[in-house]
Amino acid sequence: MSTFQIKNLEEYFQVYRKSVETPELFWAEVAEEHFLWRKRWDKVLSWDFSKPEVKWFEGAKLNITENCLDRHLLNRGDKTAILFEPNDPNEPAQHISYRELYERVNKFANVLKAQGIGKGDRVCIYLPMIPELAVSVLACARIGAIHSVVFAGFSSTALATRINDSDCKMVITSDGSYRGGKVIDLKKIVDDALEECSTVETVLVAKRIQAEVPMKEGRDKWLQPLLDEASSECAAEVMDAEDPLFILYTSGSTGRPKGMVHTTAGYMVYTAYTFKNVFQYEEDDIYWCTADIGWITGHSYIVYGPLANGATTLMFEGVPSYPDWGRFWQVVEKHKVTQFYTAPTAIRALARQGLEYVEKYDLSSLKILGTVGEPINDEAWHWYNNHIGKGRCPIVDTWWQTETGGILISPIPFSTPTKPTFATLPLPGIQPVLMDTDGKEVQGRSVSGRLAIKFPWPSMARTIWGDHERYRETYFSAFPGKYFTGDGALRDAEGYYRITGRVDDVIIVSGHNLGTAPIEAAINEHPVVAESAIVGFPHEIKGNALYGYVILKPAGEALDPDALRKEINALIAGQIGPIAKLDKIQFVSGLPKTRSGKIMRRILRKIANNDFENLGDISTLLNPEVVEEIIKNRL
Numbered sequence: 001m002s003t004f005q006i007k008n009l010e011e012y013f014q015v016y017r018k019s020v021e022t023p024e025l026f027w028a029e030v031a032e033e034h035f036l037w038r039k040r041w042d043k044v045l046s047w048d049f050s051k052p053e054v055k056w057f058e059g060a061k062l063n064i065t066e067n068c069l070d071r072h073l074l075n076r077g078d079k080t081a082i083l084f085e086p087n088d089p090n091e092p093a094q095h096i097s098y099r100e101l102y103e104r105v106n107k108f109a110n111v112l113k114a115q116g117i118g119k120g121d122r123v124c125i126y127l128p129m130i131p132e133l134a135v136s137v138l139a140c141a142r143i144g145a146i147h148s149v150v151f152a153g154f155s156s157t158a159l160a161t162r163i164n165d166s167d168c169k170m171v172i173t174s175d176g177s178y179r180g181g182k183v184i185d186l187k188k189i190v191d192d193a194l195e196e197c198s199t200v201e202t203v204l205v206a207k208r209i210q211a212e213v214p215m216k217e218g219r220d221k222w223l224q225p226l227l228d229e230a231s232s233e234c235a236a237e238v239m240d241a242e243d244p245l246f247i248l249y250t251s252g253s254t255g256r257p258k259g260m261v262h263t264t265a266g267y268m269v270y271t272a273y274t275f276k277n278v279f280q281y282e283e284d285d286i287y288w289c290t291a292d293i294g295w296i297t298g299h300s301y302i303v304y305g306p307l308a309n310g311a312t313t314l315m316f317e318g319v320p321s322y323p324d325w326g327r328f329w330q331v332v333e334k335h336k337v338t339q340f341y342t343a344p345t346a347i348r349a350l351a352r353q354g355l356e357y358v359e360k361y362d363l364s365s366l367k368i369l370g371t372v373g374e375p376i377n378d379e380a381w382h383w384y385n386n387h388i389g390k391g392r393c394p395i396v397d398t399w400w401q402t403e404t405g406g407i408l409i410s411p412i413p414f415s416t417p418t419k420p421t422f423a424t425l426p427l428p429g430i431q432p433v434l435m436d437t438d439g440k441e442v443q444g445r446s447v448s449g450r451l452a453i454k455f456p457w458p459s460m461a462r463t464i465w466g467d468h469e470r471y472r473e474t475y476f477s478a479f480p481g482k483y484f485t486g487d488g489a490l491r492d493a494e495g496y497y498r499i500t501g502r503v504d505d506v507i508i509v510s511g512h513n514l515g516t517a518p519i520e521a522a523i524n525e526h527p528v529v530a531e532s533a534i535v536g537f538p539h540e541i542k543g544n545a546l547y548g549y550v551i552l553k554p555a556g557e558a559l560d561p562d563a564l565r566k567e568i569n570a571l572i573a574g575q576i577g578p579i580a581k582l583d584k585i586q587f588v589s590g591l592p593k594t595r596s597g598k599i600m601r602r603i604l605r606k607i608a609n610n611d612f613e614n615l616g617d618i619s620t621l622l623n624p625e626v627v628e629e630i631i632k633n634r635l
């Protein structure tokens with residue numbers, strides 16, 4: 001039995017037991033078997049959740065890019081590392097081999113050095129999903145600079161906040177980007193952001209759309225000429241296991257974004273291990289994660305996890321709806337994708353379009369389907385399973401967070417029997433617990449509570465950049481001695497976990513705690529409902545009442561709205577209870593979403609509370625225009 005890959009359910013239980021009983025031994029074996037170390041560790045783990053302080057593989061020396069690139073040159077030099085599929089389906093795909101990627105990363109690393117970037121410096125990367133994004137991430141890691149990727153859909157204000165929070169010395173961007181039918185002037189966004197920033201000395205500009213953009217003398221430099229002159233050999237900086245690898249910002253339930261800091265060795269070991277097991281990657285597979293590298297999913301499961309396994313990872317520049325809603329399936333057919341990993345919000349949008357877009361394409365290459373980012377509702381799960389997986393591809397519902405670095409709860413395909421809407425069982429090394437509101441652990445099966453993790457795992461974030469106290473307070477104070485996730489979950493009779501949603505979205509109606517997620521799932525069961533979101537608003541008798549925002553499928557638009565409202569409430573009453581019925585139901589054309597597809601309940605809550613004068617910064621939304629419509633038609 002290999003330590004590295006679990007092949008059946010019995011092995012999973014064996015490995016899991018070992019990982020809990022002797023975690024240090026278990027992780028040492030994983031780390032020993034599969035990675036290239038410059039120096040072995042002195043101590044596998046030391047931890048204290050009260051400080052909190054966590055160190056993995058202390059004393060070890062390594063460079064993550066030697067694990068992602070150099071060591072594959074011998075056996076996989078000509079294998080495609082990154083398969084780039086451009087926004088325009090008529091532009092040829094690019095197959096970047098491990099050798100070519102190695103050379104491009106080394107050249108880029110030499111450019112960074114020549115521009116004065118060294119170990120520990122922060123570099124902000126604000127690029128579209130083009131190969132330079134992955135290359136620049138790896139180039140930073142090559143020389144020990146700390147990358148801070150900001151999703152290239154954030155506004156200049158959001159970008160400036162992030163640059164300033166970690167005092168970035170450089171920004172890497174492009175002359176623009178393609179997104180579906182749109183062209184976006186990224187350079188202008190950077191220029192606007194830098195009006196507010198004083199630490200940035202250099203801006204490197206990649207060419208993507210061949211636009212004329214203003215270049216600020218002394219600060220802005222075209223990337224290509226610098227790369228052309230750089231050597232394709234750059235010695236990897238030897239890093240300590242606990243040296244920071246990157247910062248990635250995530251929004252808190254309140255306040256400024258949190259710069260989650262991930263370190264080198266533990267992050268590498270855990271993302272590589274989970275990539276191999278959750279996607280059961282085999283040598284000739286073509287793996288595709290549709291996330292953007294601007295999010296943690298892209299960091300861990302487009303770049304580091306796959307490359308540390310010598311995988312072929314597909315990078316897609318475009319959007320699911322361009323040139324039409326068949327694009328994902330066209331790409332699957334074109335590249336014979338074997339593992340496909342996306343988000344429930346995308347699945348629901350795709351399911352809304354009708355099957356003709358799916359049925360045009362041959363999806364027989366698919367072996368495993370993945371989902372991440374929010375609870376997947378029953379209807380979306382079955383649509384994905386029936387129409388994309390054709391009932392023969394296990395669905396891995398992967399639960400994790402920016403803070404966790406890698407997937408913590410997920411089925412292992414072909415081993416763990418899946419169950420709709422359940423993330424199922426913890427991966428090796430992960431010790432989840434459910435807590436009640438009094439801070440006591442909820443024991444046994446068929447129970448629910450707040451999800452916490454009681455033992456460290458290698459890829460957990462070590463701190464919030466510049467604010468360790470906020471890190472402690474946010475994650476380690478609710479349940480002393482445990483990491484609190486902010487999510488609620490239930491554990492069923494089989495011990496399977498279902499993540500029910502953020503516990504901060506609980507609404508108390510007439511003294512009853514109601515979760516938004518199950519009510520939304522009930523509404524979404526209605527055949528003409530595409531998506532919904534509910535929030536609380538003050539009610540004289542009940543304390544709070546529920547306000548629902550509902551998007552209809554085209555078939556629902558011609559129906560009588562009041563009859564529909566009754567039907568929706570009947571569904572909720574049937575599935576949860578009359579207490580969960582909605583007082584108000586507004587039909588809307590869209591819901592305000594973050595760029596990563598999460599519904600901004602905060603905004604909906606304010607509108608439902610008639611407090612829409614002061615909505616805060618909505619410029620970072622995917623669809624700010626929908627907010628006006630919702631306000632205009634509010635009930």
Ligand code: WTA
Pocket residue numbers: 250296297371372373374375376397398399400401402403423485486487499500501502596
């Ligand atoms: C939610 C994304 C249910 C959860 C990797 C978590 C999920 C938050 C799932 C983290 C899932 C993520 N089922 N909920 N499979 N995956 N979530 O930081 O609420 O963008 O706390 O990381 O997304 O979002 P983040």
